[in-house]
Amino acid sequence: MAILIDPPRWPAHGYRWSHLVSDVSLDELHAFARSLGLPRRSFDLDHYDVAEFNYDRAISAGAVPVSGHALVRALRASGLRVRQVDRGKIKSVRREEFLLREWSRLGERLQLGEDTRWTALGWELLGRWNEPHRSYHDQRHLEDVLLALDQLAIAGEQIQPVTLLAAWFHDAVYAGALGEDERASAELAQSQLVSLGVPVRLIEEVHDCILATTPETPFAEVSRPFAQMLDADLAIFAAGERRYAEYAEAVRVEYAHVSEPDFRRGRAQILRRYLARPRIYRLESANTIWEARARHNLNAEVQKLSAN
Numbered sequence: 001m002a003i004l005i006d007p008p009r010w011p012a013h014g015y016r017w018s019h020l021v022s023d024v025s026l027d028e029l030h031a032f033a034r035s036l037g038l039p040r041r042s043f044d045l046d047h048y049d050v051a052e053f054n055y056d057r058a059i060s061a062g063a064v065p066v067s068g069h070a071l072v073r074a075l076r077a078s079g080l081r082v083r084q085v086d087r088g089k090i091k092s093v094r095r096e097e098f099l100l101r102e103w104s105r106l107g108e109r110l111q112l113g114e115d116t117r118w119t120a121l122g123w124e125l126l127g128r129w130n131e132p133h134r135s136y137h138d139q140r141h142l143e144d145v146l147l148a149l150d151q152l153a154i155a156g157e158q159i160q161p162v163t164l165l166a167a168w169f170h171d172a173v174y175a176g177a178l179g180e181d182e183r184a185s186a187e188l189a190q191s192q193l194v195s196l197g198v199p200v201r202l203i204e205e206v207h208d209c210i211l212a213t214t215p216e217t218p219f220a221e222v223s224r225p226f227a228q229m230l231d232a233d234l235a236i237f238a239a240g241e242r243r244y245a246e247y248a249e250a251v252r253v254e255y256a257h258v259s260e261p262d263f264r265r266g267r268a269q270i271l272r273r274y275l276a277r278p279r280i281y282r283l284e285s286a287n288t289i290w291e292a293r294a295r296h297n298l299n300a301e302v303q304k305l306s307a308n
Helices: 026-036 052-060 068-078 084-109 116-129 139-154 161-169 180-195 200-211 224-233 241-254 260-276 284-306
Strands: 003-005 010-012 015-022 048-051
Touching: 003 026, 003 052, 003 068, 015 026, 015 052, 015 068, 026 052, 048 052, 084 116, 084 139, 084 161, 116 139, 139 161, 139 224, 139 284, 161 180, 161 200, 161 224, 180 200, 200 224, 224 284, 241 284, 260 284
Parallel strands: none
Antiparallel strands: 003 015, 010 015, 015 048
8 A cells, every 4th residue: 555646747826736646545545635734625536736845745754756657557556547538427426425424524523423314414405505506506615615614624723513514504595595595594404403403502503604604794703613614605716717717607607697787797796895805704724825816816807897
């Protein structure tokens, strides 16, 4: 069994990147990556992307340096290699696997892991997040929020069950009705969690945290779990260029019933509100990770929306 890493050669985001793989199992790969402090977001179906400044750390931790060709050969021999032609299909499979695993871990933290009703609720929520009318507020958004919380955890945040429950339920009801969706999602969380015997105080906190995810929520001091959820929900603002373009396009699809002039005006107004804040993210950790990139993306989109 071995963890392998090839030389940092592939340029992106101002750095050169290596590939980190296991020649045995993805579980081994995830465990090694976690020990290095790599965010789960760095995982790309069969490997982790490792920035050049972490290359020597990975080797010191036990990764075996190999050539790019040797790494690919080992990955193919392991059966873990994902071919380019299969990436689209495998991506959705891996996303669902990740989400179900995270739901199971949350159940264990709440001492509900052995309750079949907890498992059934997880599947019900995934079904809601996969409704055909959704374009942006779908399973990929749920995955993005959980991956953002994982980044915050690596940055030192203690992510509590209230935040994770709010993440799972915050857009569980989505009809495109601002304010109403948040209320309905909060009420769904309340009713479902009560039936599972979750402590009342925790349910109340989850309910209030979901209500706070509406864009109209004032930028005021909130509890740390709320701040974690709100910042993770906005982490998409700091996505890379291609992912941000996909996000903006998906938002437009969800508002296909709105005329182009009205959409441009309304969307630009919402983004300008975020830009007018002293800072987009409440937490220092989130501010450090995402703020600069988020402002760049929002300014670029506002300029595009405002162009004739």
